Amino acid sequence: MREALRRVGVAFAGYPRRAVLDGCPHCRGQVSVADHDLFSLALSLGGTVGTDADLKSLLPLLLERLVTGDELDADTVLGKLTLAGGWQTWPAGERDALRGYLDTVWRSILSRYPARCGGLRDASSFLIAARPLHEGVGRYLRIWDATPGAAPDRHLADLVIDWVGGSGIPDDAVAWARRPAVRDRLYAAVVRDLDAPWSGRLAQAYDFLAAL
Structure with missing residues (x-):
């Protein structure tokens, strides 16, 4: 940074x-x-x-x-x-x-949970704020796809729950989250973190996607 x-x-x-x-x-x-x-x-x-x-x-x-x-x-x-x-x-x-600043901020947000990135509280708030800067947020979603780990998976669960709650998630991020690959990623996260305190939130997000 x-x-x-x-x-x-x-x-x-x-x-x-x-x-x-x-x-x-x-x-x-x-x-x-x-x-x-x-x-x-x-x-x-x-x-x-x-x-x-x-x-x-x-x-x-x-x-x-x-x-x-x-x-x-x-x-x-x-x-x-x-x-x-x-x-x-x-x-x-x-x-x-x-462009380097935005990419660095995004990677920083995904790298830890909670994000601890100043006024950018989470992945959802970044994507909403960054949406007017581009034709779409696909650049950031591709980075997310290539970033494994518990922290980005927890942010993913939040994104899905925020979307279901009507938080104004960009349309292309919603389409990305609805892909089978993202649903499968959340399922793998639920299995991996079954005994973690946050497993219930991962499961909730997975259930939302599985019901689509």
Whole structure:
């Protein structure tokens, strides 16, 4: 994670941070960065506050605090990547750094349970927040397919239960979860962790898929 954040910092180092940002002249006026907490600034940055350059200058800080603290909202922070023409149109170095960051965050989430990744609580919240950044979340699902172990399996159970509970899981993630291979993976996890405290949740998710 440290290397991914370093690369983001290098990629956006050419955008100097300003102490005072221009706000909407009709509703905000000038905004002092020091006078605002990062959460409130993130809500308006790139919209009613700041230019595209200001947004990019603060992205390294926002992306770092998203995974190291709990004051920022994933939908808000990752949503900033859809501004300024959308990150897929940004220079190659910026795109590569952001892609590396997103992949690293995703792998970090899957690697442990609970995720312990700042404002990104679990796999479901990451996929929901990342969905507007891509045509689909297949990139992350392929990584999940290739990541065995108890932690990713427990996240998988949560994803299925979140979907059944109506949590807004992306459609392609739902289609992926409904595949026989995922159902079989959950069954194997139930057998493997039969005596574990979390076996009941694995079994619940498997039962949901088996009933489809």
